[in-house]
Amino acid sequence: xxxxxxxxxxxxxxxxxxxxxxxxxxxxxxxxxxxxxxxxxxxxxxxxxxxxxxxxxxxxxxxxxxxxxxxxxxxxxxxxxxxxxxxxxxxxxxxxxxxxxxxxxxxxxxxxxxxxxxxxxxxxxxxxxxxxxxxxxxxxxxxxxxxxxxxxxxxxxxxxxxxxxxxxxxxxxxxxxxxxxxxxxxxxxxxxxxxxxxxxxxxxxxxxxxxxxxxxxxxxxxxxxxxxxxxxxxxxxxxxxxxxxxxxxxxxxxxxxxxxxxxxxxxxxxxxxxxxxxxxxxxxxxxxxxxxxxxxxxxxxxxxxxxxxxxxxxxxxxxxxxxxxxxxxxxxxxxxxxxxxxxxxxxxxxxxxxxxx
Numbered sequence: 001x002x003x004x005x006x007x008x009x010x011x012x013x014x015x016x017x018x019x020x021x022x023x024x025x026x027x028x029x030x031x032x033x034x035x036x037x038x039x040x041x042x043x044x045x046x047x048x049x050x051x052x053x054x055x056x057x058x059x060x061x062x063x064x065x066x067x068x069x070x071x072x073x074x075x076x077x078x079x080x081x082x083x084x085x086x087x088x089x090x091x092x093x094x095x096x097x098x099x100x101x102x103x104x105x106x107x108x109x110x111x112x113x114x115x116x117x118x119x120x121x122x123x124x125x126x127x128x129x130x131x132x133x134x135x136x137x138x139x140x141x142x143x144x145x146x147x148x149x150x151x152x153x154x155x156x157x158x159x160x161x162x163x164x165x166x167x168x169x170x171x172x173x174x175x176x177x178x179x180x181x182x183x184x185x186x187x188x189x190x191x192x193x194x195x196x197x198x199x200x201x202x203x204x205x206x207x208x209x210x211x212x213x214x215x216x217x218x219x220x221x222x223x224x225x226x227x228x229x230x231x232x233x234x235x236x237x238x239x240x241x242x243x244x245x246x247x248x249x250x251x252x253x254x255x256x257x258x259x260x261x262x263x264x265x266x267x268x269x270x271x272x273x274x275x276x277x278x279x280x281x282x283x284x285x286x287x288x289x290x291x292x293x294x295x296x297x298x299x300x301x302x303x304x305x306x307x308x309x310x311x312x313x314x315x316x317x318x319x320x321x322x323x324x325x326x327x328x329x330x331x332x333x334x335x336x337x338x339x340x341x342x343x344x345x346x347x348x349x350x351x352x353x354x355x356x357x
Contacts, residue, residue: 034097035108037076041352042107047073053285057270064271075100076108110345118339121186122332129221130208131335133325133342136160136239137201139318144279145252146200147191148264148271152250156243157187157202163238164206167231168224172210176222181210188342195293196346198278203342208326226312232323233314240317 037043050073057064074080076097085094102109138146138156146153165183172178185206193199207221214220247253252261265272277284281293312324327335 034078034095035076037108040107040349041354042347042349043073045354056285060270072100072102072104072106074098075102075106105346107345107347107349110347114340114343114345117343118336121339122336125186126205126335127184127207127221128329128332130223130329131205131327131338132208132226132323133338134160134164134204134206134235135201135320135322136204137199137320138243140279142243142247142318143198143200144276145262147198147275147279152252153189153200155246155250157189159242159246160202160239161185161187161204163235163242164204167227167235167238168206168210171224171227171231172212172222175224178210178212178222181212181222182219183207183210186339190342192346195281197281197293198275205339205342226326227323229312229314232312232321233316235323236314236316236319236321239321240319243319244317 038047054064076099078095078097081098083096083098085096086092099109099112100106103113142156146156164185168183169181172181183206185204187202187204189200189202191198191200208226209221209223211219211221244253262272264275274284277290283289283291283293310322310324313320313322315321325338327338
């Protein structure tokens with residue numbers, strides 16, 4: 001049943017000043033265009049395959065988690081509910097469909113959240129100082145565990161940030177003689193790769209320097225020169241060593257028994273199999289189960305970068321760190337683009353095409 005539409009009127013004291021909102025938008029070269037999600041490849045594939053997939057998993061006694069059965073198919077569809085917007089000045093009506101506000105993989109809601117987050121961080125959080133992006137990728141076995149273990153993901157991130165901050169403090173003390181300092185960073189946890197495979201990794205936007213108390217007691221920023229390859233390698237080595245120690249303390253090391261090292265395989269074997277195949281770039285269900293994912297077009301994943309040839313990149317024991325992107329403090333537009341890149345949703349409808357084997 002379609003909810004009774006709510007009428008939101010624009011008054012002359014609000015949106016309509018001397019001319020109506022619609023005319024003002026036309027004069028500015030802007031016009032609202034509904035997005036029609038039901039015409040996209042993503043929507044059509046999900047709508048066609050979802051029920052079959054859910055029934056098949058139920059028949060196999062491998063039901064999927066509840067978050068899979070979300071409201072994505074209702075997002076942006078007028079038949080599922082909408083607001084009616086009317087300009088009191090000219091009488092023009094517009095229908096605005098409800099959104100699902102999902103945080104998983106809805107391109108529209110994820111894109112809106114990406115834009116809002118980037119604007120907030122650039123306008124209200126990041127100071128006008130250089131910001132460097134540090135990207136950490138982890139070994140395949142650890143990706144599998146981090147894909148469903150949020151506590152482990154947080155612990156690995158804490159290790160990464162502590163190592164990064166320690167490296168910044170070490171360098172600022174050796175190069176500038178600053179003994180007591182504070183660092184800052186914002187980290188985005190991305191859980192997918194360029195083929196929508198499970199690939200938890202971190203994009204940390206770190207102030208490229210430290211703050212320390214100045215002569216008047218107020219914080220003063222001390223910018224550091226760009227890290228060398230040996231600095232990035234040191235970070236990679238320390239992260240690798242400390243994460244391995246973390247896994248051993250948590251009973252997830254090579255010597256741990258299977259139930260403790262992989263509880264998901266005991267609690268939900270179906271989900272464990274899908275996550276494992278996704279991490280390894282394998283098709284998890286259907287007639288092509290076990291086959292590798294066909295990769296077309298450009299590949300932007302960190303796994304495809306050659307750390308031996310890229311500057312400020314290093315690999316060790318399956319861990320990979322990249323730190324070659326830096327934005328100057330006053331280049332706020334480029335910083336916003338960088339934040340958008342780190343906060344982007346998993347799926348982009350513009351990059352999706354239907355491939356029929």
